[in-house]
Amino acid sequence: MRMSAAASARPALTALLTKRFALAACLSLSLLPAAVAEPLRIMPLGDSVTDGFALAGGYRAPLYSKLQQAGLDTLFVGDHANNPTSALTAAGQQNHSGHSGWVIDGRISPTRNGLAENIDSWLGRRRVPIGPDIVLLMIGTNDVIDNLQLATAPNRLSDLITRIVDPNDGLAPDAHFIVGSLIPNRQAGKQAPTDAFNAVLPGLVAQHQQAGESVSFVDVASYVHTSDMSDLYHPNATGAAKIADAFLLGIQDYLESIQPAPGDYNRDGLVDAADYTVWRDANGASGPGLAADGNGDQQVDQQDYAVWRDAYGPQPAPAATAAPTPSAGCLLCVSLMAAGLRQRRVVATVD
Ligand SMILES: [Ca+2]
Ligand SMILES: [Ca+2]
Known part of the structure; x- marks a missing residue:
């Protein structure tokens, strides 16, 4: 995923919410349920760097401030609530899953616990109070300290990622996983x-x-230098703020990547006749969270048709007034696909 300073504050929470309704849109191609405003749930996951050893709030404190400044409504979630700042506690943002001293997988360690064998205890489909939208992970420092089978450490990390976000049977299959590199040791x-x-x-x-x-990489190590460390393994306040900068950009880039293209009313990455059908079926509806509300004014009308038409490209688009019957709509889809008319696809990549 691209990481750039251009990834500034964006009205992206709406995109994440509409993502949750994408399946409903694909299934019904009709009026969607109203989106309920809710915070973006972020789980800081890892070891003492996430906990914030010797630094209240760790990187979580500056990250919360930066998320607020970016206009994002977020909530930290996790199985721990220790080591907050007063500001985190006052805001109800004290939760996290930073486990001091832990390795990736404690089953191969004679002395340490690990995330792999414990994470099921607090993360899973039925653990709604903790279920995250985004997981921020830094883990592996203690594996390095112990020289714990380092040749296969990436394999253990890989297994942990799959355990959490595997689309089929992951603990949080709908979450996005942001993997951070390790700060200086x-x-x-x-x-x-x-x-x-x-x-x-x-x-x-x-x-x-x-x-x-759904995984992306943030090179946290490129932000934090040895002068930003308070001891051998942990950041000082400056280093913590830099970790927060790195993860903030990772979060914003992810949210940007799932932002639907203008006119992509069924959120499938394409602007095509199926989106026209979504608009047609919702035309005249009002309220929040409507998939076909292309201009965000909580009304589905001709202006939103224009958003779709303009995104469709220079080729003639079906007229809004045509209002084809369902059978005619299907014929329209087929004819447009056969003609190979313009389609747009949004793809998130790593570079
Ligand atoms: Ca579409
Ligand atoms: Ca509208």
Whole structure:
């Protein structure tokens, strides 16, 4: 996924909400249920860097501030609520899943717990109070410290990603997973294995994307320098703010990637006749969360037809007044596809 400074604040929460209704749109091609305003649920997941060892709130405190400044309505979720700042507590944002001292998979460690064998206990389909929309992960520092079978550490991380976001049987199959690289490790001899671990991550994430999992990579390590560390393994306040910067861009880039193209009323990545059908069936409706409300004024009308028509391209689009019958609509779909008229697809990529 592209990471750039251009990824500034965007009205993207609506996009995530409409994503949740995409299946309904595809199935019914009709009026969608009204979207309910709800915060974007973010789970900070990892070890003591996520917990915030020796720094109240860790990177979570500045990230919350930056999310607020970006205009995003978010809620931190997780199985822990320790080590907050007073501001996080006051805002009800104290939750996280940062587990100090943990490795990726504790089943191979003689001394440490890990995420892999424990995460089922707080994350799963039935654990609605915690279920995240986005997971932010940094894990592996303790594997490096222990020299814990590092050759296969990426495999363990890969298994953990799949365990969480596998579309078929993951613990949070609808969540997006943002994998962060590891910040500097100042213990003697540990930066090289940290770098080696980090170097594998982009390719690993790409493999998971190709498998249909919603995963992206954020190179947190490129933001945080050794001067930003408070001890051997943990960031100071400056470093924590930089981690927050990295994850904020990762979140914004993900939200941008799922933003439907103008006129893509059934959220399938294409602007085509199926979207016209969604508009036609909803024409005249009003209220929040309407998929065919292309200009966001909570009314579905000719202006939204124009949004779809203009996105469709230079070719003649079906007239709004034609209002074809369902059978005529199907014929229209077939004829348009046969003619190979313009389609647009939105694809999120890693680079
Ligand atoms: Ca579409
Ligand atoms: Ca409208």
